[in-house]
Amino acid sequence: MQEDLSTTSLFKKRMSYLGNGDQYFYKEPLHITKGEDVWLFDKEGKKYLDVYNNVAHVGHCNPVVVDAMVNQAAKLNTNTRYLHEHIVALAEAIIESMPEGLNVCYFCCSGSEANDLAFQIARNNTGNKGCLVTENAYHGNTTAVFQMSPEDCTANQRESWIGTIPGPQEYLEDEVRCIQKTKDQVTKLKSHNHSIAAFIADNIFSSEGIYLPREGYLQTLYALVKDLGGLTIADEVQSGFGRTGDFMWGFEHSGVVPDIVTLGKPMGNGHPISAVITTREIADGFNRDYGYFNTFGGNPVSCAAGLAVIRYIKDNNLVKHAKTVGNYFQKELVRTIGTNDLVKDIRGSGLFIGIEMKDDTITSSTVEQLMNNGVLVGQTGPNNNVMKLRPPMTFQKEHADFVVQQLEKIQLNF
């Protein structure tokens, strides 16, 4: 039997046993013991509106997803060395949602693994080594993908095959400067004998401060990268599965078609599953030179979860819902706190909203106070001054109203 520890002793034990023991949210870490739709409950039964966790995409412990997983777990769990209906059905459902030509899937277990594989495929296909990423991007934690994540990988840790280019905000401010900086990075890579294998971008530019790119940004970069013989990778780990409204995938807002797409986080509603999707031609080239096997990637239980998530999104029209509720939420935020001196901008798309504040201290204090008032949000951006609102897709207008009310209360204390 597991000991029933107090939150304090649980925290102390965690700090002593875990390699990443200090990575928790809030000054006093929350001890969450139950989740239900958009709500989380702590050990004392206090209820929090979850406006942060995109992984529980169709709601915490969604009974449809739980049933699908439980039923499959009770029947069989193996790996992709055997035939199984679920993996084929999931690949088919994903491919149906992609632009024509993106018709081959690989399954993995995390966003980092998916991006790592995508980059390996790009290197194989192009024969090049270099990679372009935006200046504060985050794409994961493997040895290669850490390098592709300047948010964590500082300039002095960065290897010579990485070039960092401006995000969509700078393109908006000064397109010419932005393109010149990108070309300078390509020249820098060339001086180290690296040509471009890939450009990878998270299509809601979350760690850049949450920007849906305006017309032109991705188109221009995609054309430039193609000219240089590289491939384009759309990292849909955050922007995928309808989160940004209107479209299932974030890149669709820009009217571009990537060579490779990677999926993760929301894909299994909390169960670890991710995927890489590319063209038959690119996949065949890779398959000729490399074997790919992933013990847990694409197992029948994970695929049951993935299928249930996609079906739930479709059955409940959640892409449209994200747009309707997201628009309402943004409008209400603009109406109530938009003119506050401490708020610099409110932006985003669908159910992915950023509130840029005056500085990181005010943002941290707001995030902490909201938690005390029963609302969980996050914090991001190069200056850590953007409040990140990214709730489960089952979030309703009344939940948006609750957040706005709590923000209005807190405003008085600024």
Ligand SMILES: Cc1ncc(COP(=O)(O)O)c(C=O)c1O
């Ligand atoms: C855009 C993006 N890509 C990739 C990853 C890595 O995913 P994972 O943590 O599942 O490895 C993350 C995680 O935060 C992410 O936000």
